[in-house]
Amino acid sequence: MADTNFDSLFARLRRFPDVEAANLQAWDATDRLLLDTVREMQAAGLLQPGGRLAVVGDRYGALTLGALTLDSVGTVAPAVRVHQDLITGERALRANAGALDLDTGFEQLPLGERLLEGASLVVLQLPRSLAELEEIADAVARYAAPDVVLLAGGRVKHMSLGMNAVLARYFEDVQPQLARQKSRLLLARRPKPVADAPPFPVTEVNEELGLTVCARGAVFAGTGLDIGTRFLLDFLPRMPHAAHAVDLGCGTGILAAMYARANPGARVTATDRSAAAVDSALATARANGLEDRIDVLQDDAMSSLPAGSADMILLNPPFHLEAAVHSGAGIKLIEAAGTVLAPGGELWTVFNSHLHYRPALERLIGPTREVGRNPKFTVTASTRRP
Ligand SMILES: C[S@@+](CC[C@H](N)C(=O)[O-])C[C@H]1O[C@@H](n2cnc3c(N)ncnc32)[C@H](O)[C@@H]1O
Structure with a gap:
């Protein structure tokens, strides 16, 4: 050529x-x-x-x-x-x-x-x-x-x-x-010569959550707790008990692990498009004795999960595409949630209040209520319309 x-x-x-x-x-x-x-x-x-x-x-x-x-x-x-x-x-x-x-x-x-x-x-x-x-x-x-x-x-x-x-x-x-x-x-x-064991994943106990978090190098927030995720977790006690919940865009799998722990009857799928994220989420599940309850899946916007197969989805959506702030990545995940949720199932999400996801949530999922707001973030719960 x-x-x-x-x-x-x-x-x-x-x-x-x-x-x-x-x-x-x-x-x-x-x-x-x-x-x-x-x-x-x-x-x-x-x-x-x-x-x-x-x-x-x-x-x-x-x-x-x-x-x-x-x-x-x-x-x-x-x-x-x-x-x-x-x-x-x-x-x-x-x-x-x-x-x-x-x-x-x-x-x-x-x-x-x-x-x-x-x-x-x-x-x-x-x-x-x-x-x-x-x-x-x-x-x-x-x-x-x-x-x-x-x-x-x-x-x-x-x-x-x-x-x-x-x-x-x-x-x-x-x-x-x-x-x-x-x-x-x-x-x-x-x-140069390297240490005997590769340096990743790294493991850290998050004292606030009482959770061991494992992170490979490429994963969002490392072993840290994102402030949007922290705000969403404030509402964990109010979330419905699902038979099958999905942590969509799971990163290190903190939401999956915390939901699984709070809902002992639930099976949880932690899914992300990043290989480092799903490896990290699996390691986090294992480190907290939750590996029998949490499945991990590398996929683009849950494309391989059957329609109507989840009754709860937790989502802290991405708002960056490469360097640019862009809502397209988040909208794509909300759209996918509309497909994978069963009628009556719920999407709980947290987003920067300036992003105005609400019309998309109403349109792509169904009736949406605000369950919390702080100076930066909004948490909403949307019920998949029949
Ligand atoms: C804001 S981070 C949240 C990570 C984690 N849930 C947390 O709360 O710490 C968004 C995550 O969505 C993932 N993501 C972005 N686009 C995706 C897609 N099309 N399919 C699956 N995951 C995606 C990113 O890789 C990233 O891990």
Whole structure:
């Protein structure tokens, strides 16, 4: 493919099944900078011929599919091994690959040994949190080839010196590169020896809740308690006793665990699109002796749960899509709740009062009452109309 700027490739990428909107695109200047740099390093003979490539944090496939179009990537099958935390990103990569006839040549894997074993080049879209970067840096230092080059890129406005510091804990040599089009790369080499056990998930007892919370690096709020979640939990004693409750967008699974504990007859599904979240929720359930009552499920907006199969859903919705505050992600989950709730079932949700979710709740679920409000948040209960 003679696409020196990756323009024709990028133009055909979609975010689907993630939220799509005119101001949201499936690739960014960091993807381009990373791919250009890989190509330049290959041309300069800085990468081993036939070295194995791993991609981490690809959003919708730009990096994986772009790499597949580069010369000399792919001498060892599969040409690219890739890890994406979000199932929406994994599905988008497969859909984009199918549309571009590039659906062989890559393998999607969890963050770990199979992804990184023998990798001589790791291309990374920098995550937003330092904890997630730490988990990735540890995995690269632990499993990749000793001569691995880690090329990590991000938007300058989202990068911090803390990222250099995290990488410097795992690599002898960390070099920031010049910025281009508001993106910058960090190049890390010479992995340091790592501790016997990987540093994640971390475990912390939350004294306020009397709950042990487990968190992988990429999970929302780490082992902490989000203030919106805390406010929603104030209403736990008033929530109905369900046979099957869902913690939708479960993160570390605090809502699932607290609901299961307060409702001994309930079966609870903790579900999230993030692999780190469902791993964390499972670890939290186990740490609190609730694993027989809580099932975890990695899925996009409960798409695999049957319609009408839940009688209670708890939701602290996301309101960020990448860096932008966007209500689309929350609306998508409310819409899904309208499908998965049985008639008469209830959705209890907490949101920043300025987000005005109420009309969507009325429309997509049914009659909605405000059960609490503080200076920042509103808690509502919506009953699924028959
Ligand atoms: C505000 S956090 C709440 C996390 C957790 N429930 C808590 O209270 O700490 C929102 C969560 O929704 C998840 N999420 C966002 N979009 C989703 C989708 N389409 N399907 C499933 N989960 C999603 C995010 O990964 C994140 O963990």
